[in-house]
Amino acid sequence: MQAISLFSGNRCFSCFVFSIALLATGCTGSPVPTRDLGADIDEVAATLIEQPLLHSTSIGVVYRGEAFIRHRGDMETGKPGPPTDATLYEIGSLSKTLTGTLMANAVLERRLDLDDDVRRYLQGDYPNLQYHGEPIRIRHLLSHTSGLPNMLPERANTVLADFTDQRTPRELNAIYAGYGKAEFFRDLHAVEIRQAPGKDYAYSSTGTELAAHILETVYKRDYESLLRGFVQESAAMTGLRIRPNEEEAARLAVGYHSDNPVPTTPMPLLPWGASGNVKATVPGMVEYLRFQLAGGPVVTESHRALVEFDPEFSIGYFWNIVSGDRLKGVYYAHHGGVPRSQCYIYILPKYDLGIFAITNQSGDQTAHAMEAAIDTLVKRVAAREATGQGASR
Known part of the structure; x- marks a missing residue:
């Protein structure tokens, strides 16, 4: 089962996320704390890139107010050159949590209501966006319960069914060449909702793309400028891009798809880019971790469960909310994946801990290895807490 969250049709943000068996794979590590948390992070990063096909990784951590960034490995095979703080990464579906944050802000500003029929924000008639009289509402978009297809156009879902096929990036590029908002709305008219939202x-x-359109409508600004303005003002997060300029594109991380030894192309641009086209540096993501851990009205609203699927798994404003984990406590997480990178974000209030980890390779075992690394790091922090050690560098 693939764990590429931009494309996943499965219930959980990763098919491995609840498995304690992850600790047996990759970065197992010792639970005995070290004097230096930075050294722990460095060790976890070094062990992670020993996994097959993984070239490099960057990890950003905020622990009880202290920030740590580590880069390991070389971006390109046979070419010395590790990632740096200036490297611009494709964060894939972590982009959705940013959309959710903007939605939470819009709700608090009373610009929209979670129970609004989405058709209120669309031009033209969309009699198809309902099931037996029950419309798709904004809360359904945020909780992945709308019944809308994973991707539009729907033929993209056929290509993504075999994500690791080396032809997949090329075929995705062909599908989305010239595919913009007009084409999205055309295809949205043809969607059939087969279950009650x-x-x-x-x-x-x-x-998520439809959510970005709704935000553009209520704020009367294009989505990228709205997003960049909010995160810079509220989270001190700079350098975030959906459509990088020439200089920024030169800093975009090289990446590898599946077992292809040749670097692949970036994820093609989606109509709004809200669901998987955000690019960010690791220092920028560290500021996002700080923002999430600080709480505040917008974060608190975005972490509010909109639907509970079982006692251990809920969805907030695109955030996966996991409970019942003795090690991690209740935490908020998301996976991001595009053809040449995969990443994770974890917000763990139990330890006042935030983790962002990314690799420049995307295959069917990448998420598994990264989750094992993150679990090891959380175990190290838990051991540190148990012995009363601080967050020394």
Whole structure:
């Protein structure tokens, strides 16, 4: 089962996320704390890139107010050159949590309501965006319960069914060449909703793109400028881009798809880019971790469960909310994946801990290895807490 969250049709943000068996794979490590948390992070990063096909990794951590960034490995095979703080990474579906944050802000500003029919924000008639009279509402977009397809156009879902096929990036590029907002709305007219919205989880990047359109409508600004303005003002997060300029594109991380030894192309641009086209540096993501850990009204709202699927798994404003984990406590997480990178974000209030980890390789075992590394790091922090050690560098 693939764990590429931009494309996943499965209930959980990763098919491995609840498995304690992850600790047996890759970065197992010792639970005995070290004097230096930075050294622990460095060790976890070094062990992670020993996994097959992984070239490099960057990890950003905020622990009880202290920030740590580590880069390991070489971006390109046979070419010395590790990632740096200036490297611009494709963060894939972590982009959705940013969309959720903007939505939470819009709700608090009373610009929209979670129970609004999405058709209120669309031009033209969309009689198809309902099921037996029950419309798709904004809360359904945020919780992946709208019944909308994963991707539009729907033929992209066929290509992504075999994500690791080396032809996949090329075929995605062909599908999205010239595919903009007009084409999205054309295809949205043809969608068939086969179940009552709000009941069943069905991962949908289409829903996130539609959420971005709604935000543009209520704020009367294009999505990228709205996003960049909010995160810079509220989270001190700079350098975030959806459409990088020439200088920024030169800093975009090289990446590898599956077992292809040749670097692949970036994720093609989606109509709004809200579901998987955000690019950010690791220092920028560290500021996002700080923002999430600080709480505040917008973060608190975005972490509020909109639907509970079982006692251990809920969805907030695109955030996966996991409970019942004795080690981590209740935490908020998301996976991001595009054809040449995969990443994770974890917000763990139990330890006042935030983790962002990314690699420049994307295959069917990448998420598994990264989760093992993160679990090891959380175990190190838990051991540190148990012995009363601080967050020394």
